[in-house]
Amino acid sequence: MFACATYMASAKGRTGYATTVVAETAGPVQSGSGIAIVADAGIQDDLGEVDTLVVVGGPGIVACATNSPSVRFVATLAARVRRVASVCTGAFLLGAAGLLDGRRAVTHWQYAEAFSNAFPSAILDRDAIYTKDGPVYTSAGVTAGMDLALALVESDLGRTTSMQVARYLVMFLHRSGRQSQLSVQLSGQSAKSEPLDATQAYVLEHLTADLSVEALAARVGMSPRNFARVFRQKLGMTPAVFVERARLDASRRLLEQTTLGIEEIARASGFALAETLRRVFARNLATSPTAYRRACALRGA
16 A cells, blocks of 8 residues: 555655654564565664554464554654554554554454553544554555555645545555445345345345335245244344445445435435435434545545
8 A cells, every 4th residue: 555655656756655664673574365565673772763553463463462562662662753553453453552542543343352452541533444543544354544644644645645546556445444344245246036136136226215124024935923033033133224234324424435425425324314324324423424425535536
């Protein structure tokens, strides 16, 4: 991400990024995937001037977060850099260094409970893609680090450059931090049942149709009561909640990717009325559609 941004910036005569990989000691370090990464420097070395510290996660993060030299290194360096960021479970090391006390943070959804128990002073946002609280950024699992990096690039080099980077790296969408880690489409894919597969596909493709329990049950030849019971058992949510989340996801994408008005978005995503859309946003995201669009700063396709 940063290398691509540097390439884009240099083409305009601007300065980009210079990255340095740091580990406990300089030299090859075997990653959790088995591929060795070569560290340019160790934590005892003089790194010179540093602008941004990015702490990554992985299988060894728990041991790293209890390693006094590593924790001291992060705490000391964080005190003199402009900003600090973490990717995935890297938030555990930031937490161990005391950098997340009283700050909003996120980590991979699977480790949210462990993180919350280990760092009760942090304000865990279990669902966000990435967070920013003052000079401290955190991101969820793996690819969310790309979204965070893109946000940093936009902050440093502007939106035009960040979108050029996204296009160059064939990213489907520049996601905002408030996107959900587990979209309703992804959650639905875990339910392996042919009638439910067909129902989910129908919902996602016909958001403006009649998606009541009665209508959906009739499509698969089940009684409304039995359909609702099976649906909740397989997906962990009621049909009504699934439909609302699918429509909410669609409205969020329209807010981020288009300039459509709120009423148009409400109709296109199946809410029919703008007031209904506003109530759903308030209940699920504690914000309004207008404020969400403004925060995402994504006003074009």
